[in-house]
Amino acid sequence: MLLKPNIKLNKVTDISAGLLKKYGIRALILDVDNTLSTHHGEVLTDGLEDWLSKMQENGIRLIILSNSKQARVEPFANKINLPFISMGLKPLPFKFSSALKLLGTKRCETAIVGDQIFTDTLGGNLYGVTTILLDPIKLESSKSFKFKRKIERGVYKIYKIKNTEV
Numbered sequence: 001m002l003l004k005p006n007i008k009l010n011k012v013t014d015i016s017a018g019l020l021k022k023y024g025i026r027a028l029i030l031d032v033d034n035t036l037s038t039h040h041g042e043v044l045t046d047g048l049e050d051w052l053s054k055m056q057e058n059g060i061r062l063i064i065l066s067n068s069k070q071a072r073v074e075p076f077a078n079k080i081n082l083p084f085i086s087m088g089l090k091p092l093p094f095k096f097s098s099a100l101k102l103l104g105t106k107r108c109e110t111a112i113v114g115d116q117i118f119t120d121t122l123g124g125n126l127y128g129v130t131t132i133l134l135d136p137i138k139l140e141s142s143k144s145f146k147f148k149r150k151i152e153r154g155v156y157k158i159y160k161i162k163n164t165e166v
Contacts, residue, residue, distance in 0.1 A: 002125045003117050004159040005133035009166070012036060012113060012134060013047040017058035019166050020111070023130055027061035027105040029096065031114030032076055033068065034136035039145075040068075042076060045137055052080060061103045065095055065112070067119060090114075091123035100129075117152045133161070 007023070009015060012035055015028070033039045036048060055062060064084035066073045077084035083102055088095040100110060111130035114120025115137070124131035139149065155161070 001159065002122055003155050004125075004161060005117075005121045005131040007111075007130065007132040007164045008134075008161050009132065009163060010135050011137070012045065013051040014134075014166065015051075015055075015113065015132065016166065017054065017060065019164075020058075020060060023111070024109055025111045025130055026059070026109040027063070027100075027103040027111075028055070028132075029063055029065045029099045029103075029110060029112045029124075029129070030082070031112075031116075031120050032064055032066045032073060034115040034138065034140070035113060035120075035134055036064075036080070037076065038138045039136075039140050040072065042079070044080065048080070052082075061105060063099050063103055065090070065099050088123075090119040091126060093123060093127035096123065096127040096129065116148070117155050118148065 037043055062082050064077050064082050065088045066086055067088045067090050070086040073084050073086040085095050085098055107128045111132050112120050112124035113132045115134045121131045121133050
């Protein structure tokens with residue numbers, strides 16, 4: 001079940017410290033595009049700054065792991081004062097290891113948060129961390145993304161992926 005997330009929610013701000021505690025999660029690896037902002041956007045999703053503060057107040061460690069280039073990720077990460085790893089090559093698990101070293105956590109206490117089944121969820125499941133799948137903030141318009149999202153809808157049906165009760 002490499003394509004099925006452990007947790008499914010609408011948006012990043014739906015993740016609560018209580019939910020993370022229930023799963024034994026002490027750290028989050030965060031995607032950027034369509035998770036914290038729109039695809040290649042610079043505007044923070046509504047409520048993100050407050051959510052980040054709540055996570056940090058509750059001792060949740062945070063890092064960004066993005067497949068985008070450093071020129072895209074660094075300004076965004078600096079805006080929200082988080083460490084980052086760019087060119088993550090998700091779903092390949094190599095950079096997950098780097099993220100855990102920077103976080104200082106084990107796989108069993110770390111989760112990946114993202115909007116794509118074939119990068120975030122698959123990569124997290126391959127590496128052995130908890131996976132949290134979110135709805136994309138805004139659907140992409142390119143043909144390749146439309147095709148990928150169409151296949152994802154099939155995966156949702158096959159695995160009966162529905163929002164996790166929180």
